[in-house]
Amino acid sequence: MINKTNNRLLKSLTPIKWLRCSIAILLLFVIVPVHATEQNATAFEDDEGCLTCHKYPRMTRVTDEGAIRSYYVMPEVFANTVHRNVPCRDCHNMIKQLPHREVKEGVNCNTECHSVNNPATGKPFSHKGIYDVYKDSVHGRKKVVEGIDSDKPYCVTCHNNPIYDPNELEPPEHIVGRCVLCHEDEKFVKQWYKHTSRRIREVKRSSEEIVQLCSSCHGDKKLIDRHLDFAKNNDKELGSKFAVAAESYGESFHGKLTRYGFKETANCLSCHAESENYYKSVHDIRPSRDPLSPVHLDNRVGTCQQCHELADENYAKLDPHPTTNQKEGAFRHKAEQIYNLVSIVTIIALVGLSLFETWGRRRDGASFLMKVGTSWRRKSKRGRDRVE
Amino acid sequence: MKLSAEARSVLDTSMRQNKVDDRERDEIEELINQLPDDRVLLYKNVDSNPLGNINRYSIHIRLQHMLTFVTFLTLAFTGLPILLYNAFWAEPVISVMGGVDVTRIIHRTIAAVMVFTMLYHLVTLFFGTLYRLTAGTFDIRRTILPLLKDLRDFRNDVLYFAGKRDQRPEMDKFMYKQKIHYFAAAFGNTVMIVSGSSFLFPEFWASILPASIASEFQELMRLSHPHEALLALLVIAFWHWYNVHLAPGRFPMQWTFLTGKITREHQIEEHFLEYLRILVEVPQERAVLIDMLSKKELLIEPTTENEQQHEKSTLS
Numbered sequence: 124m125i126n127k128t129n130n131r132l133l134k135s136l137t138p139i140k141w142l143r144c145s146i147a148i149l150l151l152f153v154i155v156p157v158h159a160t161e162q163n164a165t166a167f168e169d170d171e172g173c174l175t176c177h178k179y180p181r182m183t184r185v186t187d188e189g190a191i192r193s194y195y196v197m198p199e200v201f202a203n204t205v206h207r208n209v210p211c212r213d214c215h216n217m218i219k220q221l222p223h224r225e226v227k228e229g230v231n232c233n234t235e236c237h238s239v240n241n242p243a244t245g246k247p248f249s250h251k252g253i254y255d256v257y258k259d260s261v262h263g264r265k266k267v268v269e270g271i272d273s274d275k276p277y278c279v280t281c282h283n284n285p286i287y288d289p290n291e292l293e294p295p296e297h298i299v300g301r302c303v304l305c306h307e308d309e310k311f312v313k314q315w316y317k318h319t320s321r322r323i324r325e326v327k328r329s330s331e332e333i334v335q336l337c338s339s340c341h342g343d344k345k346l347i348d349r350h351l352d353f354a355k356n357n358d359k360e361l362g363s364k365f366a367v368a369a370e371s372y373g374e375s376f377h378g379k380l381t382r383y384g385f386k387e388t389a390n391c392l393s394c395h396a397e398s399e400n401y402y403k404s405v406h407d408i409r410p411s412r413d414p415l416s417p418v419h420l421d422n423r424v425g426t427c428q429q430c431h432e433l434a435d436e437n438y439a440k441l442d443p444h445p446t447t448n449q450k451e452g453a454f455r456h457k458a459e460q461i462y463n464l465v466s467i468v469t470i471i472a473l474v475g476l477s478l479f480e481t482w483g484r485r486r487d488g489a490s491f492l493m494k495v496g497t498s499w500r501r502k503s504k505r506g507r508d509r510v511e
Numbered sequence: 512m513k514l515s516a517e518a519r520s521v522l523d524t525s526m527r528q529n530k531v532d533d534r535e536r537d538e539i540e541e542l543i544n545q546l547p548d549d550r551v552l553l554y555k556n557v558d559s560n561p562l563g564n565i566n567r568y569s570i571h572i573r574l575q576h577m578l579t580f581v582t583f584l585t586l587a588f589t590g591l592p593i594l595l596y597n598a599f600w601a602e603p604v605i606s607v608m609g610g611v612d613v614t615r616i617i618h619r620t621i622a623a624v625m626v627f628t629m630l631y632h633l634v635t636l637f638f639g640t641l642y643r644l645t646a647g648t649f650d651i652r653r654t655i656l657p658l659l660k661d662l663r664d665f666r667n668d669v670l671y672f673a674g675k676r677d678q679r680p681e682m683d684k685f686m687y688k689q690k691i692h693y694f695a696a697a698f699g700n701t702v703m704i705v706s707g708s709s710f711l712f713p714e715f716w717a718s719i720l721p722a723s724i725a726s727e728f729q730e731l732m733r734l735s736h737p738h739e740a741l742l743a744l745l746v747i748a749f750w751h752w753y754n755v756h757l758a759p760g761r762f763p764m765q766w767t768f769l770t771g772k773i774t775r776e777h778q779i780e781e782h783f784l785e786y787l788r789i790l791v792e793v794p795q796e797r798a799v800l801i802d803m804l805s806k807k808e809l810l811i812e813p814t815t816e817n818e819q820q821h822e823k824s825t826l827s
Contacts, residue, residue, distance in 0.1 A: 376593075376710065379593050379596050380611055380615075382596060383593075383596075383602070383605055383610065383611035384610065384611065385610075385611045385612060385615075431713070431714055432714075433714035433715070433718070434714050434717075435714070435717065435718055436722065437717040437718060437720065437722045437725045438713065438714050438717035438718070438725075440717075440722060440725060440726050441713065441717060441725065441726050441729045442726055442729070442730060445730055445733055447734075452730075454727060454730060455730050455733075455734060458730070458731060458734050459734055459738075462734060462735075462738040462742075463738075465742070466738065466741065466742045466745070469742065469745075469746065470742075470745050470746070470749060473746060473749055473750040474749050474750075476750075477749070477750060477753040477754075477757075477758070479669075479672055480672060480758065481758065481759060482672070483671070483672025483673070483674075484672075484758065484759040484760065485759050486674075487551075488555070489759035489760040490759065490760065491757075491759050491760070491762045492762050492763075493561045493760055493761055493762060493763070493765075493774070494561065495559075495560060495561060496558050496559065497555070497556075497557070497558065497559060497776060498559075498759070498760030498761075498776065499554075499555040499760070499776070505551075505674070507549065507551045507552055507555065508555070509555045509556055510552075510556055510807040510808075510809065
């Protein structure tokens with residue numbers, strides 16, 4: 124039936140109709156992408172003509188270390204980032220002429236954006252405030268730095284600004300419909316909706332994400348060894364748990380529950396950052412020897428009490444990073460060795476006894492199967508059989 | 512059968528405690544005299560019902576075993592994926608049970624049932640012992656308490672299986688293996704309860720312990736809980752299940768934990784002293800035993816006075 128209909132339809136198409144149909148289909152393929160590109164391109168104004176060169180995908184160079192560095196900017200991608208309204212040279216302010224020379228200085232996140240004003244103060248927008256907090260923390264470093272400090276995270280290590288958030292839905296139509304009544308421009312309304320809704324929502328990373336992020340450095344054995352060696356050779360002090368922080372957290376109840384997606388247990392920042400001023404404090408991580416750290420001995424009871432309300436000074440002395448590591452957890456290591464030895468000896472002894480008994484009972488004439496009557500149905504090698 | 516001094520003592524105590532009259536005493540003594548000296552012949556030639564012939568465990572003990580059995584396995588099932596979190600099966604097991612939010616509730620609830628079971632057992636022990644003491648039927652040899660005899664029994668049992676002895680030792684209601692197992696379980700339960708409570712109420716334990724040992728105590732508990740659990744699971748899997756399921760003559764399983772009864776052949780073989788008490792307490796068992804052995808002509812006929820005199824004269 125369907126075949127018959129299709130045949131009838133094909134036969135009804137004259138050569139001119141064929142041509143029209145083909146052009147229509149071709150136009151469909153051409154118009155749709157052009158329309159889409161136009162939409163994206165308008166979101167990112169390249170007034171300074173940076174894309175003249177940076178639009179080329181092969182705009183790359185090979186560094187002295189042999190790594191390929193790409194300088195390709197995808198306008199349609201950049202147009203969706205949080206920095207889409209910031210002209211390139213607001214951040215890349217070391218570039219004074221075009222075409223520019225080799226750039227050795229990196230972008231600093233404390234730069235003032237001269238083209239974007241802070242709507243609250245009217246001053247040029249800047250991340251300088253939070254950058255200064257970060258600068259004084261244990262993680263603080265300059266953008267371009269060599270040596271051991273280059274292991275420390277810079278802003279973009281954590282703020283990787285994912286351009287696609289699967290949880291971020293398109294603005295609801297009834298809200299857009301309401302806003303557009305006064306703000307008129309639907310595109311503007313949608314952008315503002317996303318901008319504000321994203322910020323008024325809880326934007327903390329999940330516990331799993333936090334642990335993953337911290338562990339990307341604190342769980343990196345090579346990085347840890349580098350820092351241990353550096354501290355040893357330069358007589359610098361490192362945190363007592365520095366070498367086992369991620370590993371021991373993973374072995375703790377907190378770590379295991381986080382791994383299984385449980386949300387009500389402590390992650391790294393629950394203890395190492397202040398809950399009251401969380402977003403500032405996560406930029407101000409300090410070693411436990413620093414009196415400003417929430418895990419400093421003087422502050423520890425209060426930190427524990429955030430979750431364990433009945434915690435006292437004794438409680439604050441419990442090891443939050445238990446490990447069986449021979450160096451860091453000697454007591455636990457020894458205790459575990461004893462436990463393992465007892466377990467192995469016990470199991471070997473019991474299995475040995477069972478096998479010995481099996482051999483003895485079989486030799487004595489016991490069948491394996493327990494049946495009505497008796498289980499002594501075999502001929503004994505010791506000469507005393509059941510009388511039948 | 513000529514009873515050993517140990518067996519004679521058990522039999523006499525039982526007859527005294529059960530206030531056996533002279534007629535019954537003679538009947539029991541006659542039966543004992545008629546039994547073959549070789550106990551191996553005795554347990555190999557009786558007939559048994561795999562579901563059990565002789566009462567052994569009260570309904571309380573069976574309930575306690577069932578509760579322990581269910582709680583132990585559930586606790587292991589919900590706890591092991593936390594211990595062995597890197598194992599390939601850990602995450603699927605947790606997911607199947609509804610996630611760690613659910614399993615932690617199950618684990619704690621079942622742990623409370625386990626604590627209840629332990630208390631239930633202690634109450635049973637206390638009142639059971641009190642009843643026997645007031646009724647004058649208490650005999651320490653019939654309890655699970657370890658005695659020096661158990662060490663001798665262990666040695667002699669090993670010698671028997673090695674072919675160095677003719678008979679298995681005369682063991683009581685609870686043999687050395689059961690005593691080891693019972694006290695290992697009691698110790699394990701205590702460790703699990705104390706360590707489990709130190710996870711659930713860490714603030715309480717830290718507040719009652721001196722500051723100098725609070726951290727070490729918590730460390731030890733963090734280690735003890737999983738290690739004890741794993742050891743218990745291995746002992747159950749490799750030893751307890753061997754003894755009650757896999758040992759020759761016990762396969763596919765002993766039904767005692769459900770029926771409360773033990774098979775006759777098992778009772779005579781591994782709990783001979785308790786069997787002597789059963790012969791005193793259960794007259795029907797005496798009749799059944801005589802019937803079984805006489806059919807196989809294994810009973811020793813009592814000698815008459817004339818025959819005794821004839822034997823004496825022959826000897827002289």
